[in-house]
Amino acid sequence: MRELLAEYRDIDHPRNIGLISLSHGINEFYSIVIPPIVPLLVTDLGITYAQAGLLLTVFFAMYSLFQLPAGLVADRLGKKRVLVAGLAAMAGSLGLASTAGSYEALLAAQALAGIGGSTYHPTGMSLVSDLEREATEGRAMGVFGFGGMLGVAAAPVVVGGVAAVFGWRAALIAAAVGGLAFVAVFQVAFRAPDFAPDAGSEAEPDGGVAAESGEDGAGPVARLRGRVARTLRFRMTPGVAVLTAITFLISLQLRALHTFATGFLVDGVGRTTSVANGLFFVMLAASAVASIWVGGLADRFDRRLIGAVAAGVTSVVLGGMVVLPALDGAVGRWPTTAVLAVSFGLLGLAVYGCSPVKNALISEYATEESSGSLFGVMQTTSAVGSALGPALFGAVATDLGVGVAFPLVAAVSLLIAAGFVALGRVGRAP
Structure with a gap:
């Protein structure tokens, strides 16, 4: 812990990195919010463990499928905007899940949560990279990773604890309200840096671009093809x-x-x-x-x-x-x-x-x-x-x-x- 605090003090933008790391914790917390209440869902909704598992499968499928589109949207609209929107969407989805009267409604809420969560890593990690110099990026990533681990570890304690006393619906509501409160704090407290504009584009304050831009002036389809080609560049x-x-x-x-x-x-x-x-x-x-x-x-x-x-x-x-x-x-x-x-x-x-x-x-x-x-x-x-x-x-x-x-x-x-x-x-x- 002492080493982690030392790393935090040595980074260039401790305030922003701290906020991004806390947002990482919120994202990871939401990713594991269902497992602590699985036994309660099985009993209350009368579902099988196969159906309970499908709730997580749908979440992670959406989380995976929408990461690349989320990255493209973040390039256009700005990383901070997309990060905030994604966290708010995850929180809102938990609020919907808390009111679910059927398994199908809960499944739909999980799909929406996965889409919201897909925005996080293309934006959060990019912001860390944009904020820090090469000499401090490793320390910043260490703090970022620790924030995620805190979120994972907190889920069974917070969600499981509230659910044991007040029920699983109250636990999801509490998680949603806490997330929305953090989103409000992040929106106000995060100071977007001045990013260097790409050639031929006008930079937005949080990393977006005002005009259509891309690799060699290409549009989004060409940029997507370029990313896929780079993805397959290994033996x-x-x-x-x-x-x-x-x-x-x-x-x-x-x-x-x-x-x-x-x-x-x-x-x-x-x-x-x-x-x-x-x-x-x-x-x-x-x-x-x-x-x-x-x-x-x-x-x-x-x-x-x-x-x-x-x-x-x-x-x-x-x-x-x-x-x-x-x-x-x-x-x-x-x-x-x-x-x-x-x-x-x-x-x-x-x-x-x-x-x-x-x-x-x-x-x-x-x-x-x-x-x-x-x-x-x-x-x-x-x-x-x-x-x-x-x-x-x-x-x-x-x-x-x-x-x-x-x-x-x-x-x-x-x-x-x-x-x-x-x-x-x-x-x-x-």
Whole structure:
């Protein structure tokens, strides 16, 4: 924390970066607002776990599909405007979700929330890059990432806590009101810098352009074709192919765990919603530690080995959870709850330990000419995995029960471990 504060003090625009980082937290908070209340939705609306998973699938599908159009709109209208509009849309969608009288209405609200959320990363990360010099951009991105982790960790505590006392509708209303209040603060407090205008265009104060512009004066269609062409500018080697599969599986695994952690603890192990969300928070808090700690290890030791070990530990911890109901009856609720806390802490460390290793490995394979395109393809692959995970394991939970589906995510972990091992055999990056 001391190092983070030092980084914050050293950046060029601490006020603006702080606001952008908090907005990152709001965006990530909204991205994970449904999982803490999944058991309540299943009971109150009479839906299956497959339908609950589809709520997240629709959200992430919209989130992914609209990112590129959102980036084009931000180039035209201005990044701050689009960022604010997106956060307001997400908050408004939660307000609509809180009034949903049917599953279909909730599904529509999630689709709208995903479209709103799609605007964030094309605008937020670009604003950080525009605000900071090369010498301070790394520090600013560290603060930005920490803001996102805070939002993720806060969701089960805030949403789960309010839902346990006042119900899931009140929890969504509280989240929506809090988000709208932040949007108002951001709109007033964020000071748009003076961006250098592109050749042949008139710059707007927050990064938009007043007149139609683009690459070599082309319109939006030509600009879109240009971006797609740049996205495919890398060589698909065996190592890149394996990394693509690993990226897909890590995202599928992560979103499946997020979506059904609370449901598993409530319906599979018999814990209350408040206790379940407390354990969910333990997993997410451990993930913040893993993001920093494992990233350092990846710079000192063999990354493929670290990834394989992290995925292997994930599979063991998840597989071991099938015995928890029996353990509950043998030793009592509180000892089992303590075991759950340790297990979910290990799960957070191991699951999130795979991500910095994977990102570091992608960097190994990225050349100076192809780094942007390679990371872009990996981001798209990650989005597909994020959308598929909740739907796939939601269907399993509906057929076999969430008490079986959640531990079955261990099968994905084993595939990830095998992928890291295979990556070691196909050779190092050229």
